[in-house]
Amino acid sequence: MNSGIQRYNMALACLLVGLCFLFRLYYAQAFLLVPDETNYWQWARHLSWGYHDQAPMIGWTIFLSTKLFGHTELGVRLPSILSMLIASIYLVLFARRWFSSNIALQTAILSQVILAFNVGGLLATADGLQSAAWIAASYHAARAFENNHWRQWLIGGLCFGFGMLSKYTMVLFLPCVFAFGLVSKNHRRMFLSIRPYCACLIGLLLFSPVVLWNASNNWNSLRHVAYIGGVNEGFALNFNFLGDYIASQAALLTPLVFIVICLSWFVTIRRFKTVRWINVYLLFTSLPVIAGFGLLSLHTRVYGNWPGFGYLTATVLAASYFALDSRKTSVSKKPQLTALWRWTTASAAVLTAIVLIHTVWPILPLPVKMDRTAGEVLGWDQLGQITGRVKSKMSETKPVFVFGLKYQLASELAFYIPGQPPTVSINRWRRPNVYDYWYTDQDLLGMDAVGVTQNNNSRKRLLEVFERVEQEPESYTVYQRPVFGGKFSEKEHKKVKIFYIYRCYGFKGGLRWEPPNEKDIRGSASVSPNAVQEPKYEVF
Secondary structure, X not given: OOHHHHHHHHHHHHHHHHHHHHHHHHHOOOOOOOHHHHHHHHHHOOOOOOOOOOOOHHHHHHHHHHHHHOOOHHHHHHHHHHHHHHHHHHHHHHHHHHOOHHHHHHHHHHHHHOHHXXXXXXXXXXXXXXXXXXXXXXXXXXXXXXXXXXXHHHHHHHHHHHHHHHOHHHHHHHHHHHHHHHHOOOOHHHHHOOHHHHHHHHHHHHHHXXXXXXXXXXXXXXXXXXXXXXXXXXXXXXXXXXXXXXXXXXXXXXXXXXXXXXXXXHHHHHOOOOOOHHHHHHHHOOHHHHHHHHHHOOOOOOOOOOOHHHHHHHHHHHHHHXXXXXXXXXXXXXXXXXXXXXXXXXXHHHHHHHHHHHHHOOOOOOOHHHOHHHHHHXXXXXXXXXXXXXXXXXXXXXXXXXXXXXXXXXHHHHHHOOOOOOOEEOOXXXXXXXXXXOOOHHHXXXXXXXXXXXXXXXHHHHOOOEEEEOOOOEEEEEEOOOXXXXXXXXXXXXXXXXXXXXXXXXXXXXXXXXXXXXXXXXXXXXXXXXXXXXXXXXXX
């Protein structure tokens, strides 16, 4: 290909990635934090080597980001935005090195318009961090397989370690890469060298503080992961979960993207003996992840975002087959396949644009139950203001703490109550979570509190842990927003959710979760006394 055209394609790819990065910086400030984001922000206020639910990197990076840019929506989301930028750069480098500048451009286009990648690149979750680590580790491991250089193996090992610190499912990288090395005759010999094992050791050493934290806390995090993976359930095949899993993948990628990626896997498998080694490598670093979670979905529910990192290398593989290219590495010599690629990227861009616009400015007349953005985003700031006023009045006579009966509520209150005070999650009736490591009953005994629930019948339950609870809670109703900036009549208002604010007096104890039965794998989990951290802020 003409060098001028190559430079032009790469300039366009870099420009697109850069513009999308700037857009995310702006857009991240346009809507409120969702509950998982405020939960991870709470982790950043209680730094630790490990956490009950997940690996610690998201908490660490939010701590650094908010130190520099403040405790704002952008400050919390910046690590994910930067992670998407890093992942995008590696995708372009991957496609340019082993295919062409045009395939790099097409990969950049596809990666920037996929809905799942935009969600992971905006919301403050572990998925974005893991995705950056996955594609970086994949790139450097591929470079290592290509030239067997120490530097590439070691950088790949570091990226693997950072991925393990981001999300436990990064461990799947090892069997994926190892399986490729065993299958590829030209690369099998590299496992006779010490280099890949040193790279693996570096990654595991980076992860070792998390292992030590778990060991000192009765392997609680491992128990939690095992529980959500269905270990606590008897073995049974559930094809409904599999159907939900496939549907969620098609929705998050958009149907045409999902189809094109599946076709790229099919073509690679069908031409396994004749395709280039890099195509096989891309297959092994993507398909086993999605297939593995598909098998798990036959037993338990798998959330749609769990396998998202597996699609990163798949986008390069799909672009190499279906995007128009001058090299003889493409199957898209047929015009209809090139047209499929164009429709794929266009449909993904349209769907993603609709979702992003609807999040901040409703354009879809959705039923309340289907309007997930309304349920996740609306009302937290106003709830924080109302709860803050109630707390201020109660605090006039004695110290008062704030609690939620869900960790999600406790976290949102912590972020959106003026002054961002510490909050407590009373886990007694729900499930164990990170709040168990931050406060004990002894910290709060005898104190009054203001608490938020989504149940107007919570008084009876709250009387189990408080001496007195006021009869009638204050309520705050969140309504669905009208489309296109219109107005609802009073009769047309649709309730999204209702919050109930309780005034409670004389805390008796009972923060910790109580297992429903002896067989619950989480039931023997406990928090080490040494692991309970003293509050870093004035509690109340």
